[in-house]
Amino acid sequence: MTHPTWPGLLRDAFNATALDDDVVKGARRHKRRGMIRSVGSVPGALSGVVQDGAEFWHVNWRIAPIDEAGWAEIERDIHADPVVMVALLESGAPARTRDVEEILSRLVPDPADLEATCDCADWLVPCAHALAVGLAFAEATRDDVWALLLLRGRGRDWLVVSEAAARARRLLDRLGGRPPSEEVFGPVPSGARVSSG
Ligand SMILES: [Zn+2]
Numbered sequence: 001m002t003h004p005t006w007p008g009l010l011r012d013a014f015n016a017t018a019l020d021d022d023v024v025k026g027a028r029r030h031k032r033r034g035m036i037r038s039v040g041s042v043p044g045a046l047s048g049v050v051q052d053g054a055e056f057w058h059v060n061w062r063i064a065p066i067d068e069a070g071w072a073e074i075e076r077d078i079h080a081d082p083v084v085m086v087a088l089l090e091s092g093a094p095a096r097t098r099d100v101e102e103i104l105s106r107l108v109p110d111p112a113d114l115e116a117t118c119d120c121a122d123w124l125v126p127c128a129h130a131l132a133v134g135l136a137f138a139e140a141t142r143d144d145v146w147a148l149l150l151l152r153g154r155g156r157d158w159l160v161v162s163e164a165a166a167r168a169r170r171l172l173d174r175l176g177g178r179p180p181s182e183e184v185f186g187p188v189p190s191g192a193r194v195s196s197g
Contacts, residue, residue, distance in 0.1 A: 004096050006104040007142045014134030016111035017126055026128025027135055036136045041151040048133030057120045059133040064113040065153035077103055078159070079166055088159055093143045104145055107152050 018024045030036060030050055037056070039048040046061040066074070077099075078084050084103060087094040094100050114134070116126035126134070141148040146156050 004093075004104075004142055005101045006108055006145070006148065007138050009105055009108040010138035010141060010148070011135055013108055013111050013114065014126075014131060014138060017114050017116065017134075018131055019124055023124055023126065023128050023131055027131035030128060030132035031135050036132055039133055039137050039140060041137065041147050043150060043153045043155075046133065046137055046151060048136065050129040050132055052120070052129060055120075057118050057127075057129045059116065059118045059130045061126075061130065061134060062115045062117075063109050063151055066107070071154060074103060074106065075162055079162070085159075085163055088145070089163065094145055104148065107148050109152070 015024055018027075030052065035051045037049040037051055039046070041047075044063055044065045046063060048059045050057050050059060078088065081097075081099045083095070083097055084099045087097065087100045094104075116130035116134070118125075118127045118130045120127055120129055122128075137147070137151075149155070149159075
């Protein structure tokens with residue numbers, strides 16, 4: 001396993017939206033020359049700026065977020081393997097176990113769910129600028145998987161909260177279903193009396 005799976009799958013998904021080989025070649029050229037000035041993701045959207053000669057073009061990609069049912073399934077699979085949870089909670093590039101690869105690959109959108117705009121007004125959509133931003137983003141997810149999770153609708157806090165909730169459920173199970181507060185601040189035994197002197 002020399003390369004993680006998901007950046008390549010993501011790159012293929014963006015490339016599959018190109019209507020023309022020249023768009024792919026142009027995008028690679030922009031990327032190779034380091035003309036992509038910024039790339040950032042928010043839930044459901046990716047944006048970036050590409051310098052082309054003296055001009056700066058603004059790119060936006062709209063990407064359908066994963067629905068609640070889809071995320072519930074992914075959350076279950078993350079909780080099923082403690083190694084996956086730890087790998088995802090680590091910052092930077094996660095440990096690449098087969099399960100981590102599999103879960104992250106499922107976050108890659110279908111090309112049909114990718115929709116680009118660019119203010120260069122090229123009649124080919126996506127234009128080379130838009131595709132360059134997509135390809136730069138795909139590469140960046142190699143070391144920053146959270147950019148991909150965020151793009152599909154979940155921030156890092158989501159996993160932290162989800163992990164804490166799972167811990168709380170396990171603790172409750174161990175205590176036989178009673179809230180932990182009863183263990184610590186239980187009722188005063190009936191035999192105890194406050195001394196009145
Ligand atoms: Zn453009």
